[in-house]
Amino acid sequence: MKQHAQRYLLSVKTITVLVVMISLIAIMAFGFKNESAINNGKDEIINKDSVESVKAFMDVYKVLMSPRCMNCHPAGDVPLQGDDSHIHTMLPQRGKDGKGIYTMKCSNCHQPTNLAGLNMPPGHPEWHLPPANMKMVFEGRTPNQLARQLINPKTNGNKTLQQLIEHADDGLVKVGWDPGEGRTVPPLSHEEFKQAWITWIKTGAYAPKP
Amino acid sequence: MITLNINKKNYNVDVDPETPLLWVLRDVINLVGTKYGCGVAQCGACVVHLNGEAVRSCVTKVSRAAGQKVVTIEGLSEKNDHPLQKAWIELDVPQCGYCQSGQIMSAAVLLRENKNPTEKDIDLAMSGNICRCGTYLRIRKAIQLAAEMQRKGT
Numbered sequence: 001m002k003q004h005a006q007r008y009l010l011s012v013k014t015i016t017v018l019v020v021m022i023s024l025i026a027i028m029a030f031g032f033k034n035e036s037a038i039n040n041g042k043d044e045i046i047n048k049d050s051v052e053s054v055k056a057f058m059d060v061y062k063v064l065m066s067p068r069c070m071n072c073h074p075a076g077d078v079p080l081q082g083d084d085s086h087i088h089t090m091l092p093q094r095g096k097d098g099k100g101i102y103t104m105k106c107s108n109c110h111q112p113t114n115l116a117g118l119n120m121p122p123g124h125p126e127w128h129l130p131p132a133n134m135k136m137v138f139e140g141r142t143p144n145q146l147a148r149q150l151i152n153p154k155t156n157g158n159k160t161l162q163q164l165i166e167h168a169d170d171g172l173v174k175v176g177w178d179p180g181e182g183r184t185v186p187p188l189s190h191e192e193f194k195q196a197w198i199t200w201i202k203t204g205a206y207a208p209k210p
Numbered sequence: 211m212i213t214l215n216i217n218k219k220n221y222n223v224d225v226d227p228e229t230p231l232l233w234v235l236r237d238v239i240n241l242v243g244t245k246y247g248c249g250v251a252q253c254g255a256c257v258v259h260l261n262g263e264a265v266r267s268c269v270t271k272v273s274r275a276a277g278q279k280v281v282t283i284e285g286l287s288e289k290n291d292h293p294l295q296k297a298w299i300e301l302d303v304p305q306c307g308y309c310q311s312g313q314i315m316s317a318a319v320l321l322r323e324n325k326n327p328t329e330k331d332i333d334l335a336m337s338g339n340i341c342r343c344g345t346y347l348r349i350r351k352a353i354q355l356a357a358e359m360q361r362k363g364t
Contacts, residue, residue: 089252090338102323102335103264103316109251115269121251 052199053206059188059196061143066186068176072129073138079129080139083184098129114180122180124172130157147200147207165201168194212276216241217285227273231265232256234272235282243283243311247340254339257312258282264319283311286318293364294318297356305343313339317353327357 063069071080077094078087092104100106110127114120130136134157138146149155150164159167167173177190186193200206214221216239223238230249235241235258244267247255251266258267259281260274286292294314297303304310313336320327320335327335332353341349 091334092338093334102331103257103319104335104338105263108263108265109269111269111271111274117250119250121269 047202048204050204050206053203054208056196056199056203057143057147057206057208060193060200061146063176063186063188063193063196064138064146065141066176066184068179068183068186069173070138072172073136074129075137075139077132085139094129094132094135096132098131100128114178116181118182120180122175122183124175126172128172134158142210143208144210147205151201151205151207161201161205165198168197212272214239214272214275214280215278216280217282223272225272227271227276229272230268231258231260231270231272231275231280232267235267235280241282241284245308245311247309247312252340253309254312254316255309257315257339259315259319262319262322264316281315283315286314292318293356293359294321294352296359297352301348301352301355303345303348303352305341305345309339309341309343310345313341313349317349317356320353321357321360325357325361327353 064073067080067083067085071082071085074080076087078091079094080086081088090104092106093101095101095105100108106127106129110121111123112125113123115123134155136149136155136157141149151161153159156164174190177185179185188196211222211224212227214223214234216235221239223234225234225238232244232246235244236246244258245255246268247253249268251269254266256266256268257264259265259279260270261279262281287295292314294317298310298314316336316339320331324331324335329350332350336349336353
């Protein structure tokens with residue numbers, strides 16, 4: 001009788017330990033998913049690798065903080081201009097839709113294509129800043145802040161991960177590598193940037209430590 | 211051959227599509243009210259309306275204006291009686307006059323979009339038009355006067 005009772009008690013202990021271990025594993029798995037701050041319901045990730053992801057992002061960061069990208073992602077409501085990112089002459093304003101206001105709407109001077117000649121306005125059919133209700137500021141952002149902003153649909157223009165990946169080939173993004181005479185290009189080629197961008201996203205879109 | 215609609219009239223012009231609109235207006239169509247100030251979109255002397263927007267004709271290729279509605283200073287009103295033109299005369303705004311076409315064309319867009327502009331609105335709208343003679347104070351007063359005329363319907 002006593003032996004039977006002992007066997008029953010051991011079995012309960014074993015079950016309890018197993019339940020605790022399984023719960024711990026479940027909690028840890030949930031925790032890892034949050035770390036990469038991705039929550040869009042779709043799993044675009046091939047292979048989560050936080051070291052590789054952060055390494056790729058530091059290349060992305062170098063490009064996004066270069067004048068060709070940052071000048072149109074200013075902290076204020078006036079675009080920046082030139083390789084020294086000074087405030088744009090004439091002080092054109094962002095406006096509600098990012099396309100300027102009154103007499104200085106962006107496309108009043110910025111033509112559908114680049115113009116020949118030193119320091120002539122660069123061109124694209126849709127020249128604009130991000131809109132007032134989602135400014136997508138790059139200027140002044142740390143790597144951690146920028147990564148978290150880029151991956152969050154509430155701050156990245158409502159983009160899913162797939163749309164983010166495609167954004168590397170957006171026409172206005174590519175203008176950064178064909179900016180017209182008198183302007184330097186970003187520190188990586190577009191192909192290198194695109195590779196770093198996709199690598200960052202597909203390895204988990206990790207944000208560097210603050 | 212490119213067809214342009216300028217001040218409600220159609221013109222067929224045989225020009226290179228890459229020609230800046232400014233030179234087509236001045237040299238081909240002989241509308242010389244629009245001026246060349248810098249050629250690089252920095253001064254505003256060349257402002258005309260393209261579908262109502264204040265574009266800089268020195269950098270706007272004529273191909274962009276093909277089939278679109280262009281208005282120059284000559285066509286701002288039928289009898290030179292736009293409120294801005296009346297205000298400009300009343301307050302004797304110009305000094306040398308060279309920048310004034312562009313100033314008026316820019317101000318016209320401001321008053322179309324904002325019937326009661328503040329001083330700040332005038333700053334934001336007119337910062338792209340420069341005046342070497344420094345008539346800025348009279349320009350500002352004339353815009354306010356024109357806005358008042360517009361509001362009263364005079």
